[in-house]
Amino acid sequence: MRRYPVAVVGAGNMGGAMVARLCDGEIPVVVCDIDPLRQQQALAAGASLADTPALAAAMLGEEGLLIVCVVDADQSRSVLFGAAGAADRLLPGQTVMLCPTIAPQDTESLATALSERGIGCIDAPMSGGPARARDGSMSLMLAGSNLLLARHETLLARLSSRRFFVSERVGDGARTKLVNNLLAGINLVGAAEVMVLAERLGLDLPATLDVIEQSSGQSWIGSDRMRRAIAGDFEPRAHVTLLEKDTRLAVETAQAAGFDGPLGASAAAVFAQAHAAGMADLDDGALLTLLRAGRGQSH
Template sequence: MQRVGIVGVGNMGGAMAARLLELGFAVQACDLLAEPVQALVAQGARAAADPAAAAHDASALIVCVVDAAQVEQVLFGERGAAAALPAGAAVLLCPTIAPQDVERSADRLQALGLVPIDAPMSGGPVRARDGSMSLMVACADAAFEQQRGLIESLSRKVFRVGTRPGDGARTKLVNNLLAGINLAGAAEALALAQRLGLDLARTLDVIEQSSGQSWIASDRLRRAIAGDYAPRAHVSLLQKDTGLALQAASAAGFEGPLGPAAHEVFERAAAAGYAGLDDAALFKLLSGR
């Protein structure tokens, strides 16, 4: 039974932990909030009081927090996980953070005799729970083989995007920039449909079977039509991720017209007080609901 620590068991991390428990892994769960940890304890997990406890005797640690500052604290802060992991253990870096932050963390982990795996994810908590989310993996071939069982248990859609830590993050930022553009465009189109007096559900039926279809539009706008803005993926996440993608684009000397426009819509939604809502709230913003 492989022992795995998971730090950050919110929507995505909690779904991943529940899947691993179902598949027979021993899971040590840590989060700032007690409720998601206790929900996993009821499914067979062990509660870890801090990242160091989550790392104790684990062959792998999954970091599933929000941003680079949290990754730094989880791994290298007081009671951080890196100092508590056994030599040779793997660390899966799953948040969407800047490539240079992945590279810095990977260098520090390697210096401690640990195995970094750049493994950002995409697909939402339902797909994380059933194993159909995407994992974009960049790591040494030996590291991948060492943790193949864990990685392929987490996802049936594993993409080896390279061996250089940071390339997983770069791939994820490209994906999330397009997700942000698609969502902003879909929210605008549905807001126009409302202004034109169209039936929103029927209009979305047409879009889903026509050239305007996108997965994120169907997923988010069905909820928006129902007025369901309970957060599965907060507005603040794509606000952050589109901003990181624009930073990466600038560093590469690239400038496109749509990314900045989409990012500005997420900025407006956050300024309007929607940062903690599901990112379906872009429709709420653009429709004036």
């Protein structure tokens, strides 16, 4: 059986971009994904395929890295410890890199279960979107032992030119990502709100966004999503459900820490309303449509 330095479970928008990036660097990769289209894209990029996470893990080399790039904690748990899960075929000395945005306690729980088997864990949420994952400029928020991070530095550098070493405490990457994504959610709700206001005031939306992008109201996510939304492009690069999940998790984490801020819960409510309005599978720039219709009230 051929041995690979990297296995990727979950080759969707972000995972697939990471696979292509690794393959461009002539790093052998084996991919597991249940979607036939994603499988074909992985093959076209130069990766090999495995039918299950367990088979992907079995194809790793002695110090191989298994990248979990699925949506949530339940999927992560299933990939690692479910039927045909990877953990049963991973060997002591190998490493799992957790990339989904999940609650810190879920990251800690998974890392503990892996540690009991002698398997290392890097807490590594991502940010920046598929285009930046493809060109290696996405952000990685890394938490884990310095020894483990040093061992995989070459691969991490290939994946990201913006690596932030948060701490050695697994779970702090997840905490950092939730803080970031709560602000992203607040910024996106705000951007959609002011675009609807500009429209009601009779302003030209692309011209207004030009001004905002060079002024104090600028935010990356606002510009990225509103440019597409103004053009009527809601093809999902990031589904509404992702920031719905992330803002909810962030608010729950804040509450557990005894903090109740003025904006986070309001933003989370708007994403939940977009989902309820039938926009779950649209790009999250669809908040513009929600607010145009006079829905998405945050109070």
